[in-house]
Structure formats: C-alpha cells, structure tokens
Amino acid sequence: MGDGLNRFLGDTPLRVAIKLIVVSLLVGFAMHTFGVYPTDILFWAQDFIGDLWRTGFRALGRVGDYLLIGAVVVIPVFILIRILSWRKS
Template sequence: MVFRREGEVSPGRAGSGGGLGRIFGGSPIGVIIRLALLCVIVGLVLDQLDINAFQLFRWAVDQIEDLIRNSADILKLIGRYFLIGACVVIPIWIVMRVFNLGSGRR
C-alpha cells in the first residue's frame, strides 16, 4: 500500500491525459490507435470467414426478435398454468382458513 501526500500525483497516472484519460481509459491518442488496429484485425478475420457486418447485425436483430417472441409464448403458458392452479389452490386455501378460524387457532 502506497501512501501519498495530499496533492501528489501517482506515477502510474501521470501523462494519462487528465479528464479525457479517465474517460478513454488512457491516453486518447493511444486508445484511438489501439481501437483502429483492433478494428482492422477484426475486419480481416470477419472477411476471411465471409461474414458481412450487415449480416451479423441482421442475425443479432433476428435473435432478439425470436427471444421476445418466445418470451411472450412462455408468459402466456405460465399465465395459463397460474389460472388453472388458482382454480384449485384458492378454494382449498379459503376452506382451510375457514376451518382454522372455527378452531380458534391463528
């Protein structure tokens, strides 16, 4: 653990670009260069795999639409099971409450 006096700057944070350095996570120029290089590498890999960015985006949108559609079906099914179960559980619960009130227990 390193203790610093008030106003002292940590050696690891010097030259990080101040406020922009905190937003970018380092020197803004360095981050931009790393991101550009990463974009070129990912673009090269996707091109070699014959994956188009628009196809990838369309696939992601289709997956989200399927998830929403299937979630709606699941919620309908759960709602149906809830109503069927409530037709049995609620009357039994009411009868048990009535018997408990008659015996004096609470």
C-alpha cells in the same frame, strides 16, 4: 485539456488512433475470412431480440396457464378450510 483527453483515452490520441486502426484491420480481416459482415451482426441482433420477445410472452402465457390450473385446486381448498374453521368458532 490535453491531460484530460489523454486520461479519457488512456494514451495519447495518436497512439490510440494507431491502435484502433490496427485492431480494426485485424477484426475486419477475421470477419471477412469467416464471411461475417456488419449487416449480418445487425440482423442477428434483431432476430435475437425478436426471439427473446416472443419467447418471453410465451413464457408469460405459460405462467398464466399454471396460475389457472393451480387456482382450480387451491381456491376450493381455501374455501373449504375457511368454512371448516368458521364452524369451529
């Protein structure tokens, strides 16, 4: 069981715990220095997903506009071509 745990963690549990503590201290110090807190990250992620959601639906609305504008030209041309080819046969 110990070998499986070591293989999963990549090292012994004690060494992994020490590495995680050191990295956590460094990241915590850097975040505090720059004035970034975990709640800020959560709010940024929430805002990003909300903006992406709204922008995505806005883009879909534009696709619908392009479809209607193109259909105004394409459908009459298609009907005209079908009528002209129908008269030849």
